[in-house]
Amino acid sequence: MEEVRVAIVGAGPSGLATSACLNIQSISNVVLEREDCCASLWKKRAYERLSLHLAKQFCSLPYKQHSSKTSTFMSKDTFISYVDSYVSELNITPRYSRCVVSALFDETKKKWRIEAKNEASGEMESYASDYLVVASGKNSEPFIPKVQGLESFKGEVIHSSDYKCGEPYRGKDVLVVGCGNSGMEISNDLTDYEARTTIVIRSPVS
Known part of the structure; x- marks a missing residue:
């Protein structure tokens, strides 16, 4: 069993930022991520035209500001590059393909015991x-x-996390369910590709 001061589940921006802050204070930590990369939602499950909705000064991670050359509302690819450089510069070493299956607190030892499956080797850690x-x-x-x-x-039914761009739907009738950020931006993207798009929502909006 490996012992560390802090165990972090997830290598998205929050998990990475936590590890960075701990590293700065020389506090031992381990980041366990079930995917094979950090920021997997951004890298694997985001549509091509996605950009941050907040200005860059509100989207920095600890100890690393965005470049002055970065656009105010950056694209997802720009943000992904920022995250990758953040991992390298802040000495974060996530352990990928680790699926946490249990986390129990031992009242006697006052320790968390975490069991994770190494999806690459099939072994438990x-x-x-x-x-x-x-x-x-x-x-x-x-x-x-x-x-x-x-x-x-x-017809085809997909979740927004599987949507990439509107090209496959050119000239087709598409129903988008929901008017959150993803629903509205995907609807706009579909329209740019000349899809016949309709949005349905649960509650009335003004």
Whole structure:
């Protein structure tokens, strides 16, 4: 069993920032990430035209400001490059392909015991830590609600996390469910590719 001061679950921006702050203070830590890369939601499950909705001065991680040459509302690719350089410069060493299957607190030893499966080797790994930080995010699991008749629908049904660009839907009828940031931007993208787009939402908007 490996012992560290802090165990961090998730190598998204929050998990990476936590590790960076601990590294600066010379506090031992380990970052366990089930995917094979950091910031996987940005790298694997974001549409091509995505950009940050907040100005760059509000989107910096600790100890690293954005370049003065970076646009105010940066693209996802720019942000991904920033995160990759952040990992390198702040000496963060996530352990990828580690799926945490349990985390229990031992009242006797006053330690967290974390069990993680190494998806690359198939072996289980054990960690003991004084503190546990869960930074797995609230959007890590896509959700498609059960809609009556959906199972008999002959067209394609995808979650926004699987959408990349509107080219495959050019000239087609597309229904977008939801008017959050993703729904509105994807609808706009579809329109740019000449898809016939309709949005449905649960609540009235003014």
